[in-house]
Amino acid sequence: MVQRRGPSRFASTGVAINVQTPQTRTSATAGALGLVATLVYFLYNVPHGCFSFASSTSGNTLPTSNPGHAVSSPLSGQLTKQVSSRFYARRLSEPPSSQRLVLSAGSRGESDFAQEGADKSLPVVLLLHPDEGSPGFVEVPHMGDILGDAGRPSWSAAASQLAHRVQWDLGEPPAVQFRTLSLSEFCAEGATGAEAYSLVLGVDLPEVLPAVCTEDVLLSLKGCSTRVFISSRPGPKGAVAPRWRELTSIGGVGADALEDTGPLGIGAMLGGWAAAAKTHGDIVDLWHRRTAEEAVYAVLVLIDSTVMPLESMQAQKPVPTFETVTRAIDRCQDEFRACFTTPRCMQSLACLSSCGLADQSCSYNCIVSYQSEAFTQFSLCALQKQNLLNSQIKRPVTPVACPMETFRGRPLTEDVAEDILVGHYDPAANHKHSWLVAAGSNPAYEQFALQFQLWYRGSASGSFWYHPTFLVEALDGRKIWRDRDYRVRRQKGKPGIWEFSVLDNGIISEERWHLLGADDDLEWLVLFYIGAARKAGLAYRGCLVLTKDGQMPTSDAAAQGVAAAVARAGMMMWELEATNNPPIDPANPPPLIAPETQSATRLLAARAVPA
Numbered sequence: 001m002v003q004r005r006g007p008s009r010f011a012s013t014g015v016a017i018n019v020q021t022p023q024t025r026t027s028a029t030a031g032a033l034g035l036v037a038t039l040v041y042f043l044y045n046v047p048h049g050c051f052s053f054a055s056s057t058s059g060n061t062l063p064t065s066n067p068g069h070a071v072s073s074p075l076s077g078q079l080t081k082q083v084s085s086r087f088y089a090r091r092l093s094e095p096p097s098s099q100r101l102v103l104s105a106g107s108r109g110e111s112d113f114a115q116e117g118a119d120k121s122l123p124v125v126l127l128l129h130p131d132e133g134s135p136g137f138v139e140v141p142h143m144g145d146i147l148g149d150a151g152r153p154s155w156s157a158a159a160s161q162l163a164h165r166v167q168w169d170l171g172e173p174p175a176v177q178f179r180t181l182s183l184s185e186f187c188a189e190g191a192t193g194a195e196a197y198s199l200v201l202g203v204d205l206p207e208v209l210p211a212v213c214t215e216d217v218l219l220s221l222k223g224c225s226t227r228v229f230i231s232s233r234p235g236p237k238g239a240v241a242p243r244w245r246e247l248t249s250i251g252g253v254g255a256d257a258l259e260d261t262g263p264l265g266i267g268a269m270l271g272g273w274a275a276a277a278k279t280h281g282d283i284v285d286l287w288h289r290r291t292a293e294e295a296v297y298a299v300l301v302l303i304d305s306t307v308m309p310l311e312s313m314q315a316q317k318p319v320p321t322f323e324t325v326t327r328a329i330d331r332c333q334d335e336f337r338a339c340f341t342t343p344r345c346m347q348s349l350a351c352l353s354s355c356g357l358a359d360q361s362c363s364y365n366c367i368v369s370y371q372s373e374a375f376t377q378f379s380l381c382a383l384q385k386q387n388l389l390n391s392q393i394k395r396p397v398t399p400v401a402c403p404m405e406t407f408r409g410r411p412l413t414e415d416v417a418e419d420i421l422v423g424h425y426d427p428a429a430n431h432k433h434s435w436l437v438a439a440g441s442n443p444a445y446e447q448f449a450l451q452f453q454l455w456y457r458g459s460a461s462g463s464f465w466y467h468p469t470f471l472v473e474a475l476d477g478r479k480i481w482r483d484r485d486y487r488v489r490r491q492k493g494k495p496g497i498w499e500f501s502v503l504d505n506g507i508i509s510e511e512r513w514h515l516l517g518a519d520d521d522l523e524w525l526v527l528f529y530i531g532a533a534r535k536a537g538l539a540y541r542g543c544l545v546l547t548k549d550g551q552m553p554t555s556d557a558a559a560q561g562v563a564a565a566v567a568r569a570g571m572m573m574w575e576l577e578a579t580n581n582p583p584i585d586p587a588n589p590p591p592l593i594a595p596e597t598q599s600a601t602r603l604l605a606a607r608a609v610p611a
Helices: 022-044 143-151 155-167 183-189 217-222 241-246 255-259 263-272 275-290 292-306 324-333 334-339 343-353 360-369 373-385 414-422 556-567
Strands: 084-089 102-103 123-128 175-180 200-203 226-230 435-440 449-451 455-457 465-467 468-475 480-482 486-490 496-505 507-518 526-531 538-548
Touching: 022 507, 123 155, 123 183, 123 292, 123 507, 143 556, 155 292, 175 414, 200 292, 217 324, 226 241, 226 275, 241 255, 255 275, 263 275, 275 292, 324 334, 334 343, 343 360, 343 373, 360 455, 360 468, 360 496, 373 507, 414 455, 507 556, 526 556, 538 556
Parallel strands: 123 175, 123 200, 200 226
Antiparallel strands: 084 102, 435 449, 435 538, 449 468, 455 465, 465 486, 468 480, 486 496, 496 507, 507 526, 526 538
């Protein structure tokens, strides 16, 4: 299993959240609290008079930290999944633009390298890829492996699917035109087309050019103002060919300067390209994590930062106002005091602030390693109740996933759909879980080992619950079991669709889950979810394959069935990374529960005979 950057491999879809599931929500809290830590530090430590607020017809925005200082802030992605925003303060000597606050967010709306006054026609973005081979993320074990060579996409097929996924977050109508071309296809178009692009992102391009390419065609790329050329692989295998490094430019800054910002980034800050360097570094880091979800997110980050703001991305970078911050401080005084006088709470915030962009692994492990009641109550009061972040995010509406219509030859009913979720739970046989996760599309999921999923009916009439139990590795190496409790409600008249809600580390997450497919013998189950932690500025999506033992199904029939189910959400098998399910440590067994209100379903008793 490939390791993510960070102390280990979790939630920031969006902030220490692109987090989706129990772990996802927790991370939402994580990224958001990283931002809170910076805000509070500023409020309590910057001398009065250094900065001030100006009135605004839409409310005052609040400064956060010094130029170039990155804080982990909520984001998805596919996503999935956490957005890391950069904040800066304008000194009083600078005339404020209009009546906006003197301090404002420095992510793409005020980027120092964004194109201002661009042509009002729709910008065109190009993903340029090699003629042969595959992107780095398909080298990681994934669901497509069960299809053999057919499950390993070529670069052209992968690029086409990435374009499809990016389209989900470009808005309606799309904010930009997104194209994909192989290097030969680009060269065949000739030198006249390059100037039409607002952004060219080239990935894994070779030093030796195809026969159809000429130097003149490549030089025409200089007509595009933003050109980024990277590798999808980290380490020695990820070196970018010299000819492409020479063409790299963000806001007129070349590859050498973007990668060498000087000690503590001072050179880039003084030179005025700190934002460009950070964007370049984030894009490279996201691709090098080698997941399709984070590759999609990298493309969205690049468009949002260098071409034009995307509504889906901006919504995940909320800007606290003077009103929301002062209200939170006033109404959550006990919680602020408890957190800032509790070492573990402060350690959580400090740890979170060091996590990289959308590094859900780092974020969630910070929370797990330093978890405390003070931390939970702080996020519940300041973020959830008082909306300190001023988040206005909504749950994504794309894609429109279609649940399965029939099961065992009969129309799917709400009761049968719930029985499928209850799955293999059989307390009489000491089988205390419904399913185990075998693969997932969201990095927030696949990093956790041994994800025992339990669905069960409660004591109240019509009540239904989701209780996941999963293994997390803390920063000190301890293996810790965590669980969550979600309330599940049917979507009336739509069997196979449910509304999930959970309070996790002080943040409420609301999700819509879809039953995409299930084997008649319950060998496998495919689920898709779309959710948001609204007060943490997080939106996310994800697709899961579940089996009885957490191992991927191997038969041809199962592979075809899973592929068809995954396609109902517009996804491909290779986008779902395999989950690591090692043998259970006898000295540290999972704390599984056995609700007396749920017995084994009739689906296990005997296979129904089609009418």
